[in-house]
Amino acid sequence: QITLKESGPTLVKPTQTLTLTCTFSGFSLSTSGVGVGWIRQPPGKALEWLALIYWDDDKRYSPSLKSRLTITKDTSKNQVVLTMTNMDPVDTATYYCAHSPRVAAGLLDVWGQGTTVTVSS
């Protein structure tokens, strides 16, 4: 059974850097084709795809946020970390991580419960 869980601060100040960790079980990020992605959702708004990292360390980023995002993996710890620099109140959202299966790169078939991040001074 695949599970994912997001963790990180619930409150960050403007201009700070956000670091979120996705800890997963039930699969390995060393398996060919597998990936983990990050998605966010501002309150009452639509989903926004942020980034995805694959088993071979290939990384994809949202073009509009690419300059602010870094995604890394620690295969031995079953973790993926997303950092977002220069946080702003508009970045207030629920942040999700999700599993991307080997058979369909970029598809998100199992999601974590999400973690809420508020950006405020």
Place this chain on the structure above:
Amino acid sequence: EIVLTQSPGTLSLSPGERATLSCRASQSVSSSYLAWYQQKPGQAPRLLIYGASSRATGIPDRFSGSGSGTDFTLTISRLEPEDFAVYYCQQYGSSPTFGQGTKVEIK
């Protein structure tokens, strides 16, 4: 970047009715890399359909997807009470994007 436009924004229907949701892409979606997700209040999205028309594991057969190129449709043949939710389409090519969502509400 491929922009996905979903319509209508809100669909007001009664249980037992048929729901038809549209997702239109600004350019052709390669290899039908189009998915549909369902999201209920306070919950994470759940994958319903991938590859434009394949149901994910455990998804009832009242949910079906169709389309190719730039026009895709999610159909719920007979709405059950638990189907009232927000639905998102996603293209999962090299730079994935989501549509803005369609809310299916009880009439």
